[in-house]
Amino acid sequence: MLDAIEAILGVPAPLLFGQLLLGLINGAFYAMLSLGLAVIFGLLNIINFTHGAQFMMGAFAAWMLLAWAGLGYWWALLLSPLIVGFSGIILEKLFISRLYKLDHLYGLLLTLGLGLIIEGVFRNEFGSSGLPYRIPAELSGAWDLGFMFMPIYRGWVVVAALFFCIATWLIIEKTRLGAYLRAATERAELVQAFGINVPRMITLTYGAGVALAAVAGVLAAPIYSVNPQMGSNLIIVVFAVVVIGGMGSILGSIITGFGLGIVEGLTKVYYPEASATVIFVIMAIVLLARPAGLFGRA
Amino acid sequence: MSFSRRSVLAASAAMGVAPLSRARAQANTIRIGVLNDMSGPYRDISGPYGVACTKQAVAEFGAQGFNVEVINADHQNKPDVGAGLARQWYDQGVDLILDVPTSSVGLAVAQVAKEKNKAYINTGSATSDLTGSACQATTVHWMYDTYMLAKSTGSAMVKAGGDSWFFLTADYAFGHALERDTSAFVKAAGGDVKGAVRYPFPSTSDFSSFLVQAQSSRAKVIGLANAGADTINCIKQAAEFGITRRGTKLAALLMFLADVHALGLQTAQGLVLTESFYWDLNDRTRAVTRRLLPHLSGSYPNMASIANYSATLHFLKAVKDMGVPAAKASGIELINRMKAIPCDDDAFGAGTIRVDGRKLCPSYLFEVKSPAESKGPYDYYKLLGTTPAGEAFRPLNEGNCSLVRS
Incomplete structure (x- = not known):
């Protein structure tokens, strides 16, 4: 049976299963980051290019909590999103809130600039080669799945990412708060007329989107080198994910995130040189065939 | 304010002189x-x-x-x-x-x-x-250069029993040169190169997929033909996937003191690398x-x-x-x-x-110390061996340099 699969696919079946699984894990990061972007774009109409820097800040906050305050991974998972989310709220109040009436392009330029500044400040302070952050003792070690060696921590990443994705989706689609949010997206003045403080809701939504990036940053800290450019490596891919899924579509960004992780994983087996490009090829095709994205409403 | 003819002349002369000086x-x-x-x-x-x-x-x-x-x-x-x-x-x-x-x-x-x-x-x-x-x-x-790194680290690894290799190579001029020069030493020492993955540089941060491919080739040594943050991520993720614990060795073909510092001795200990300078x-x-x-x-x-x-x-x-x-x-x-x-x-x-x-x-082969062996800041390396200046680099007549023939 396995031999038959190998004959058809051209690579050993265990290797293929391993790659599918690893693709799913990378997809978990794409899903979490694109989810935050989709939430922010959906409500604020801001293309948040600071997201990569905020993902990086999440990882750095985890490192600082450990190195300076002695607080470990689980505390970081709780505190880092709060700290980074709060910094997002300040950013929104000070800068981003001034741009809602202008074209998307202004928001994009402002957030891109802010992202570069934040990255530069961290690079100046901490250098570019990164800081060590260890996997928490409870999650270190690995399972032998037969076809591959699966680190427990990576499994945890997928579970945690799924939890945060589903929770966000439920809040937005199934709760009263989510209903307010969706209503404010459609007709902000009308919702405000019902006595709901829309500007504050928008600020908190931005904070929540940023906090999601910080959670992804904490999850990434033990796997990747914690360095200032860790976000800029990911953010372009994540934008492609959002565009493919459909700008502002919550479910779309989750499904596309996991799906594209798997596609990328397969490319790494068949033609590794193209693994950084494949997502953009898909993006181009999707834009030609369905300009609103796979799950977007035209 | 009025200008006398003399002051104007003096000023113009000064202006002419200043660029000269x-x-x-x-x-x-x-x-x-x-x-x-x-x-x-x-x-x-x-x-x-x-x-x-x-x-x-x-x-x-x-x-x-x-x-x-x-x-x-x-x-x-x-x-x-x-x-x-x-x-x-x-x-x-x-x-x-x-x-x-x-x-x-x-x-x-x-x-x-x-x-x-x-x-x-x-x-x-x-x-x-x-x-x-x-x-x-x-x-x-x-x-x-890549030849000197390959000769020092590559030969030492083959001598220590690592006679089959798989390369993770950054897909640009440096990675290709390092893979080429190291392969030559591995083959010359009777070793075998089982394959290589060339990954996109600099946009790759997850190497787990390539590491698993390298492992399934059953090579004894995974040669990291990369540098900087890529090498750090590879070593970190290889430890995570238990690759080093299962006996596969990592050859960090280019690694600097700053990289060891970033990894921390806990993860970096035991790695073998080559530099031509160490402060101690x-x-x-x-x-x-x-x-x-x-x-x-x-x-x-x-x-x-x-x-x-x-x-x-x-x-x-x-x-x-x-x-x-x-x-x-x-x-x-x-x-x-x-x-x-x-x-x-x-x-x-x-x-x-x-x-x-x-x-x-000269080039020096170092081993990274364990946390217990390290006594002070940046006390990271143990000297394993020295290749004298005359032997560390590619012989003059083997480089195809046009200056040598003329």
Whole structure:
């Protein structure tokens, strides 16, 4: 049976299963980051290019909590999103809130600039080669799945990412708060007329989107080198994910995130040189065939 | 306010004279341009530290009858940006371009230096092609190259029983050169290369997929033909996937002290690597490190950053030897003078520069200490072996350098 699969696919079946699984894990990061972007774009109409820097800040906050305050991974998972989310709220109040009436392009330029500044400040302070952050003792070690060696921590990443994705989706689609949010997206003045403080809701939504990036940053800290450019490596891919899924579509960004992780994983087996490009090829095709994205409403 | 005819005349005379004296000062000033990565993955290897080391060399060289000015810029690891800056600098009277990490940029700048007949000392790129098929009469390549790394680390790993290899290679000039040179040593020692994955540079941060591929090839050694943050991520993720615990060895073919610092000894311990400088090698290296430390904001020098110090001292010696006007006139003559006089400094000791532009110095094979063995800040390496300067690099006649035949 396995031999038959190998004959058809051209690579050993265990290797293929391993790659599918690893693709799913990378997809978990794409899903979490694109989810935050989709939430922010959906409500604020801001293309948040600071997201990569905020993902990086999440990882750095985890490192600082450990190195300076002695607080470990689980505390970081709780505190880092709060700290980074709060910094997002300040950013929104000070800068981003001034741009809602202008074209998307202004928001994009402002957030891109802010992202570069934040990255530069961290690079100046901490250098570019990164800081060590260890996997928490409870999650270190690995399972032998037969076809591959699966680190427990990576499994945890997928579970945690799924939890945060589903929770966000439920809040937005199934709760009263989510209903307010969706209503404010459609007709902000009308919702405000019902006595709901829309500007504050928008600020908190931005904070929540940023906090999601910080959670992804904490999850990434033990796997990747914690360095200032860790976000800029990911953010372009994540934008492609959002565009493919459909700008502002919550479910779309989750499904596309996991799906594209798997596609990328397969490319790494068949033609590794193209693994950084494949997502953009898909993006181009999707834009030609369905300009609103796979799950977007035209 | 009124102008008398005399004051106008005096003013115009002064205006005419000022550029003249400025021009004279220009003619007596040697300008060194440090071109490196100030903001990307290779920043901590040289970047601001490489600039500080250059300035330290200028300060130690002292006043010798001419002025020395050091400028620097960020080439962002892009060949077009690097070549553009180099062209602009040489046109504006820069006499030496120094550093230039990232082999693709390093090779591009070598072309510009040749076109402009200006001196170029590379201390950052690793590709051995700089003194091989792409060698130029205006280029000197300082303290390492892919051949030297491959010979030292590669041979040592094969000797220790690692006779089958799989490469994870950064898909650009440097990665290809390092994979090629290491494969040659592995095969020459009777080993076997089972395969290679070439991954996109610099946009890859998850290596787990490639590591699992490498592992399923059943090779005994995974050769990391990459550098900087990529190497760090590979080592971190290999530990996570239990690859090293299951007996597969990692060969970090290019690793600097800064990378070990970033990984932490807990993860890095036991790794075998090659550098041509370590601060704690001998009294001279400790002395120069002590002088440099106040300028390096807490970090310690590695072979790349301190090569700027060593190269600058030797360059200034050659300038003094032939005189500033002659040095400014021809890059080829200046480099020839550098090849003619022997080098000696605290960082690399005595050495020479070969006709193909290769600076000769010994290479050292180190093992990273365990946390228990490390006694102080940056006390990271144990010396395993030394390859003398004469044997560390590719023999002169094997590089296909056009300067050697003529």
